[in-house]
Amino acid sequence: MxxxxxxxxxxxxxxxxxxxxxxxxxxxxxxxxxxxxxxxxxxxxxxxxxxxxxxxxxxxxxxxxxxxxxxxxxxxxxxxxxxxxxxxxxxxxxxxxxxxxxxxxxxxLSEYEEAYYGFLAVVNSTSIHDGFTIDIGGGSTEITYFQNRNLKHFHSFPFGVLSLKKQFVKGNTPTETELKALKQFLQKQFAKLPWLKGKKLPIIAIGGSARNLVQMDQARKQYPLKNLHQYQMDLKDIVNVKNYLTSLSFDKLKQVEGLSKDRADIIIPAIEVFLQLYETVEATAFILSRKGLRDGIFYEELLKDIGSPIFTNVVEESFQQLAIDYEVDLKHAFQVTNIVYMLFRQLKDQQIGEWTDVDVQLLRTGALFYNLGQYIDPESSSQHTFYLLANRTIDGMFHKEQVELALIASFKNSSLFKQYVEPFQQWFSKEEQRKLRFLGALIKFAYHLNATKRDIVENIHVKVDEKGTIHVNIYCNQNWQPEQYQVEKQKKHLIKVLKREVKLHFLPINTKMMQLI
CATH class of the missing domain: 3.30.420.40 (ATPase, nucleotide binding domain)
Incomplete structure (x- = not known):
């Protein structure tokens, strides 16, 4: 196509x-x-x-x-x-x-097709393996249950926000009595599907009503990002938005930030549907998918040649698109990734830092997209890198994960790191921030070890002496003077995070591995 x-x-x-x-x-x-x-x-x-x-x-x-x-x-x-x-x-x-x-x-579209395309959009744009999808339209509501990214059950209810409003709400906004009747109706409808009850899985919502609910929640919380895709809410968040809306007159309701005026008279019944489904499922989270039925139709057509309408790995697919869009030098990026992985293994062997599998994956991804913002402007590359990675929709990544990636891939110095992380202080503990600074400093160090893009670093060996000084042996296959000049300036960031002296030793690759004292 x-x-x-x-x-x-x-x-x-x-x-x-x-x-x-x-x-x-x-x-x-x-x-x-x-x-x-x-x-x-x-x-x-x-x-x-x-x-x-x-x-x-x-x-x-x-x-x-x-x-x-x-x-x-x-x-x-x-x-x-x-x-x-x-x-x-x-x-x-x-x-x-x-x-x-x-x-x-x-x-x-048949009831099955409408439900199926919504499911297809969700599994191809998120990394959620087990959960429910819900798409509330004006005249029907489609719900699916998927396990291991395979569709297991679907149902199309013959009611939507317009038909529910017509059936239960006489005015522009529902009364307490009308809401009670609507709640009881929805509970009975959802009880007809035994595969909904108590599954304790996330609900992924599609469509305009869900999008408006999320926008209102973000506005009330002064959310620091504008991303909507994969935004998460819990039961308390949904109840708080509902209680706020039901306390307003219709004129005030139409002025609520994040709510489209044309949905003002139908948003409360829609939220009641989400609430009752959440409680029936005993859901772990309510998550918005910006991708829906239309995207599902195109996914089916775009992927028909590979034999499956479902991506093997959503995040990897997103990273591939990101690399192409911003013309990432993959040869250089892979060398930086190799260097940072050598450093990680050596530091881990020396018990420097506490490492998790998530840290390792974050290191690899951060190395791949380090300095991405140079595509826009080399002079302000760090700022552009952070903005792009934090604000671009990256299918398969939750917002906190994106900000973590943005913080380490844009790392330049502690001052800029503090500036970038400031709006997200509630997201990260001081220990998490220290870890992210460490990962960012490590990637920056590795990046400058390939400053001339000649791929001269062949091996790295780390040893700690009796004084606690970290010695880094860097084995190279060519003259290392340009790289040495760059990394000697960069090691100060590692010293600040580790609070230990770091000494660098550049050696030719044919030098016998030496044990430093």
Whole structure:
């Protein structure tokens, strides 16, 4: 697949056109996102027909989208419809009218397909192996249960935020009595699925209602990042947002930061669905996925040639895209990674520092993307490195993990480290910050051991003498003077973290390994 691709998603609440551009890494990057709040569900009559007014709203919306797709010269735009069109008894007539009046041909997704594509989006954009997905639309709610990244169960409930509001809420916001009735209804519905009860797994939520819930929580907490994908909340967080919203008048509700005005009258019923599912599952976390049904459809098509619609390793796939996007010199990066791993093994053997498997993986990744920001500006590379790695969506990584990576890959000195970590003080203990400074200093040291990119370092040996001084033997296959000059300046960062003297000894590779006294 090359070039631009478009998809029209005809939902029960909103109709959306998204246009993607395939970038140099092969990833589809969103370049246009046009939304219309059509609320087609409200045009579904008692007899199951989508009314003439509803069809007119659909056609008018699609014609407005058509102008955009024609401008971009898109051909064969995918056009999918979910619950409202699926439930309409006159769906064949709707399909014919759309085909006659517009450039689009509707594909009506089955309940399974709608659930499956949401699941596919989640497992291809997170590293979660076991959990539940939920996608609340206007007219249906899809829930899946997956184990080891394989779909085990799915169910499509014939209710969504619009139908729940119509059934239980008379005004713009629910009363206590209406919320109680809604709660009881949802508990009975979820109780029908024995595979939900007490699984104690995370819930990964898809769609606009979940996104608005997360945005409101971030605004209330003054969250230091703008990332939404893989943002985590717990039961208390959801309850706090709900209690805050139910305390407001409708006029005040529409002004809440993070809440779209067009969702103000349906957000509280949506949050009640999340709450009741959370309690039924006894969930460990509520996590947002920015990737949803539309992404799932493209994942299926993009990955069909490899025999499986699921990435083998989501994080590695993201890192590959990152390396391509920012033109990482992989030969140099791999040498830095090798050097830092040699240092790690020697320090571990000498019992210098306490190391975990997570530290080792972080070292490797930090070495791979150290100084990434030079792609933008070599003079302010550290600042750009931190911003890019902390704020770019990296599928498969939680926000704290991204900030850890950003802190070590951007390490320049203790002063800048303190500046970068300041908004995240509550995330990291002093001991964690010290460890991150150590990892950053180690990577910077390794980076400058390949300063001329000649790959001259062949081996490293570390020994501690009786005074506690750390001696580092660095065995090289070529003249090491440029590297020696650089690392002698960098070792001060290691000394500050370790609080021990460090002495460097550069030696030719054919020198017999010496035991330092």
């Amino acid at each position: 090359k070039g631009k691709y478009g998809i029209v998603d005809i939902g029960s609440n909103t109709i959306r056109l998204v246009i993607y551009q395939q970038d140099k890494s092969g990833r589809l990057k969103e370049i246009e996102n046009v939304k219309a709040v059509a609320r087609l569900r409200n045009f579904l009559l008692e007899n199951g027909e989508l009314s003439e007014d509803g069809i007119n709203v659909l056609i008018d919306t699609l014609k407005s989208f058509q102008e955009v797709t024609r401008f971009h010269q898109l051909r064969n735009v995918k056009c999918v419809a979910t619950a409202t069109i699926r439930q309409a008894i006159n769906q064949k007539e709707i399909i014919q009218i759309v085909q006659k009046e517009t450039d689009f041909q509707i594909r009506i």
